[in-house]
Amino acid sequence: MHTQTHQARTKTYHHGDLHNSLILKGLEMLNDRGLSAISLREIARNIGVGHNAPYRHFKNKQQLLEAIASMGFRRLKAYNLRLELEYANDPETQLFESAMHLINMANDEPNLFNLMFGGNVSLFDCGDELKKESQASMQSFIKILSQGQKQDVFNQDNLICQTLATMSLIYGFAMMTSSGMLQEIPKTPDQMRGFTLQVFDILLTGLKKT
Amino acid sequence: MHTQTHQARTKTYHHGDLHNSLILKGLEMLNDRGLSAISLREIARNIGVGHNAPYRHFKNKQQLLEAIASMGFRRLKAYNLRLELEYANDPETQLFESAMHLINMANDEPNLFNLMFGGNVSLFDCGDELKKESQASMQSFIKILSQGQKQDVFNQDNLICQTLATMSLIYGFAMMTSSGMLQEIPKTPDQMRGFTLQVFDILLTGLKKT
């Protein structure tokens, strides 16, 4: 009953940190080859464990996918937290940079983006972890818009409706730019940014006009 | 070499209209059980043909999914065409009713909606049919907004940006209401409609203000 600090994090019996390895390798393979091309067995093979070792850490494949999606949401939250510090008292910039980040993610890691927002994991019927993380991303938008209302940057209309309009536009735009629905889409990051700014302006006008 | 009008549409050798049966049964099973739960073999079994009869009509499973998605886009187009006739010279109503229809679809047939917009078929790398249909839905929005600009219902800003903002908000909102991302979402159709109207107002303000 030593309080043996499990410092031998390298490898115990066989792996040591299989839980996280599965998530990371799963994400890597998801990004490389797409959702329909990855299998639990191949992830295990790539890590070098037996094909059912994963079942010690996840009840089934769906739960591993949920854990990958959760990580995606946690990353978004971490970035938004940085924005909150960097652009305190500037809700407009927070909103725009948060949008840019999501759009970049949708284009850099489209398969992760689609896993999170494309209905492949049901946010409705999923584990508590994923539920919490996906709700948190909505809270961060409510927070920004609420601050904007207090500072009179935005008008005083219904906060929830403003939040929904904002998130809808951002998520929808991210989806469209990454899905191939747009034939002629700006390619360079600078073009994309300028383009997003124009689209965003339409929303901001709606959020501001009294 | 009679011009035998294939009126014996019931069953020829074995089925007669396997192509469409596959699409319809595939959609039915997609709606009932979700993308990850359907298989080509089971669709064939449900129709009553051998497990590889589908390969006479589709190169692989992905192509059947594309055909189902195409049908979804064709339906949207047909509905938008009706709106164009019913609400001619009222681009605002056309836009809103088109949005309502997509939102209803996302909630009534979430699996079809996700197939079309959730990255499970790549609109970027797909057959010409699906490419054409998905592009057409963008054209219909451009048309409505262009008409609105001519009638001075909307302002004269960049048409493409207005289109993107509009589609982004509509698709994003549809996605959010159907994905379970919103905890407390209006349940009855009337509540949903009122809610959408408020969100839509923010966009319309942005499209109108000069």
Place this chain on the structure above:
DNA sequence: ACCTGAACACCGTTCAAGT
């Protein structure tokens, strides 16, 4: 606890063959 190998009931896809 954590991992393994064998086993089960499925897949998608291909191929040679039947009408």
Place this chain on the structure above:
DNA sequence: ACCTGAACACCGTTCAAGT
């Protein structure tokens, strides 16, 4: 042309067993 059955190389998941 359109369909079938057998075959191949995979899956996800479960279970009894090993350290």
